[in-house]
Amino acid sequence: DADVTQTPRNRITKTGKRIMLECSQTKGHDRMYWYRQDPGLGLRLIYYSFDVKDINKGEISDGYSVSRQAQAKFSLSLESAIPNQTALYFCATSDWGGRNTGELFFGEGSRLTVL
Amino acid sequence: QKEVEQDPGPLSVPEGAIVSLNCTYSNSAFQYFMWYRQYSRKGPELLMYTYSSGNKEDGRFTAQVDKSSKYISLFIRDSQPSDSATYLCAMRGGAGGTSYGKLTFGQGTILTVHP
Numbered sequence: 296d297a298d299v300t301q302t303p304r305n306r307i308t309k310t311g312k313r314i315m316l317e318c319s320q321t322k323g324h325d326r327m328y329w330y331r332q333d334p335g336l337g338l339r340l341i342y343y344s345f346d347v348k349d350i351n352k353g354e355i356s357d358g359y360s361v362s363r364q365a366q367a368k369f370s371l372s373l374e375s376a377i378p379n380q381t382a383l384y385f386c387a388t389s390d391w392g393g394r395n396t397g398e399l400f401f402g403e404g405s406r407l408t409v410l
Numbered sequence: 411q412k413e414v415e416q417d418p419g420p421l422s423v424p425e426g427a428i429v430s431l432n433c434t435y436s437n438s439a440f441q442y443f444m445w446y447r448q449y450s451r452k453g454p455e456l457l458m459y460t461y462s463s464g465n466k467e468d469g470r471f472t473a474q475v476d477k478s479s480k481y482i483s484l485f486i487r488d489s490q491p492s493d494s495a496t497y498l499c500a501m502r503g504g505a506g507g508t509s510y511g512k513l514t515f516g517q518g519t520i521l522t523v524h525p
Contacts, residue, residue: 337517401453
């Protein structure tokens with residue numbers, strides 16, 4: 296099983312619908328992130344959480360919200376989806392520990408299409 | 411201006427060629443530099459990690475950082491078709507800085523190595 300699991304892997308929805316993308320991890324990491332990937336724009340940070348009680352906005356948080364339900368679970372919500380939120384979404388975790396590299400471990404992505 | 415700039419390519423080279431991938435950045439607080447590799451329909455995975463200026467070699471891959479020029483490079487020697495992927499540079503600051511807890515990514519370069 297994957298260490299970082301995202302559901303759903305693919306979703307097509309309509310403008311105005313509420314969508315939730317879920318992420319769960321078995322790596323035991325405290326830090327979790329949601330990124331969005333668009334062609335030519337790379338990965339952009341939406342929200343991040345350093346522990347269950349800590350939630351921080353990233354560079355493109357407008358139109359998104361998150362919930363850290365447990366150390367292992369971090370969900371991303373689009374309250375009212377719009378077409379320019381069509382993108383590939385990645386959840387990631389990190390454990391800074393002694394190595395302190397900040398390496399991110401990514402899920403396989405959730406492709407969202409908003410019509 | 412983006413904090414991290416990376417030529418998105420695409421870059422197409424014959425098998426055996428030397429590949430050079432580059433990123434420039436504007437934030438002088440960045441101290442940790444990474445290269446991620448992303449295969450089609452997969453999440454990115456850490457390929458190389460470098461702290462501060464200097465070179466690091468791992469097999470056919472060499473990462474270089476020039477902090478004075480705010481320029482990082484990834485060289486791939488004897489490139490193989492299996493190296494075909496998107497390569498993303500990423501970087502972050504050290505402890506105490508605003509960029510400490512999260513990575514900033516370049517746009518990613520799409521590389522194709524053809525037999």
